[in-house]
Amino acid sequence: MSESPPFPLFRFGGNKPGPRLLISAGVHGDEYLPMLAVQKLVQHFEESPALSDSLAGTLTLIPVVNESAFSLGRRCGEDGKDLARTCPGSPKGTITERVAAALSREIKSADFYVDLHTGGTELSVFPLAGYVLHPDQTILEKQRELARSFQLPFCWGTSAGLKGRSLSVARDENVPAIYVEYFGAHRELSEATRGISLDHTLVHGCLNVARHLGLFAEEESTRIAPEFIEDTRPDSGHMQVCHPAPATGFFRSRVELGQEVGNGALLAQITPPESGETIEVRANRAGKVIVLRDYPRIKQGDAIAVIADPFPQV
Numbered sequence: 486m487s488e489s490p491p492f493p494l495f496r497f498g499g500n501k502p503g504p505r506l507l508i509s510a511g512v513h514g515d516e517y518l519p520m521l522a523v524q525k526l527v528q529h530f531e532e533s534p535a536l537s538d539s540l541a542g543t544l545t546l547i548p549v550v551n552e553s554a555f556s557l558g559r560r561c562g563e564d565g566k567d568l569a570r571t572c573p574g575s576p577k578g579t580i581t582e583r584v585a586a587a588l589s590r591e592i593k594s595a596d597f598y599v600d601l602h603t604g605g606t607e608l609s610v611f612p613l614a615g616y617v618l619h620p621d622q623t624i625l626e627k628q629r630e631l632a633r634s635f636q637l638p639f640c641w642g643t644s645a646g647l648k649g650r651s652l653s654v655a656r657d658e659n660v661p662a663i664y665v666e667y668f669g670a671h672r673e674l675s676e677a678t679r680g681i682s683l684d685h686t687l688v689h690g691c692l693n694v695a696r697h698l699g700l701f702a703e704e705e706s707t708r709i710a711p712e713f714i715e716d717t718r719p720d721s722g723h724m725q726v727c728h729p730a731p732a733t734g735f736f737r738s739r740v741e742l743g744q745e746v747g748n749g750a751l752l753a754q755i756t757p758p759e760s761g762e763t764i765e766v767r768a769n770r771a772g773k774v775i776v777l778r779d780y781p782r783i784k785q786g787d788a789i790a791v792i793a794d795p796f797p798q799v
């Protein structure tokens with residue numbers, strides 16, 4: 486018998502044949518809306534056993550993967566490690582390494598995987614479903630379909646080379662997987678404090694994926710055709726390294742999330758408290774602003790924005 490995982494886990498269905506779908510939230514401890522959305526799903530299935538029994542396949546829900554980080558209200562757990570850089574982890578390691586090992590075990594035993602995120606405390610991310618540009622074309626196509634089925638406005642395919650992520654485990658195990666990003670920072674807090682209903686975009690998105698995979702008898706209904714951008718550059722998808730701040734100081738963004746900008750466009754201004762002189766940060770490529778810092782203070786080296794553009798250009 487395997488030992489119980491270091492996070493709460495809920496399984497529904499399993500009486501009828503069908504795919505095993507795993508959905509997780511709270512890989513980072515300061516991304517609250519996805520945790521509330523998955524908790525809402527748990528409540529929805531617990532309140533309707535008939536719905537759970539009717540599932541063709543198994544739905545596994547993990548509302549808060551990283552309880553250590555959640556209890557601190559921070560991205561990383563008490564050992565200071567980022568769970569999304571620690572997978573596949575180690576069952577005998579530190580708390581984050583143990584959680585990574587348990588999550589990796591769940592991913593390996595799934596047929597499809599959805600990992601929900603936001604920009605956390607200081608970043609905001611345009612609502613998107615992301616996937617790695619898997620070398621296996623069949624898996625890549627399934628991932629594009631998963632991303633589309635979540636029904637967010639934007640889908641982003643990026644380098645398959647990044648290490649340590651939950652999606653790195655899925656990639657290595659050939660489990661089709663997507664991650665989802667949905668705002669963050671102040672945008673997220675205002676929604677989270679109002680509470681999450683079954684109509685929330687994130688709850689809907691998870692149910693859309695389950696419908697797409699045939700877990701429900703009811704057919705998938707497609708309402709929007711998302712924009713797709715794919716980027717084969719080796720570091721694409723690494724949100725924490727783009728447009729690093731040249732100085733620590735007060736931060737003011739000069740673009741909107743989702744805006745199309747030209748190369749050289751003014752992205753932000755930073756005013757170090759000691760000099761009072763304003764430093765401008767400009768876009769190093771043209772494209773769509775999909776990640777933007779959303780906090781009045783920035784530290785030197787912190788990412789200011791991510792701009793998505795197709796690569797290679799076609």
Ligand SMILES: [Zn+2]
Nearest residue numbers: 513516602603
């Ligand atoms: Zn995250």
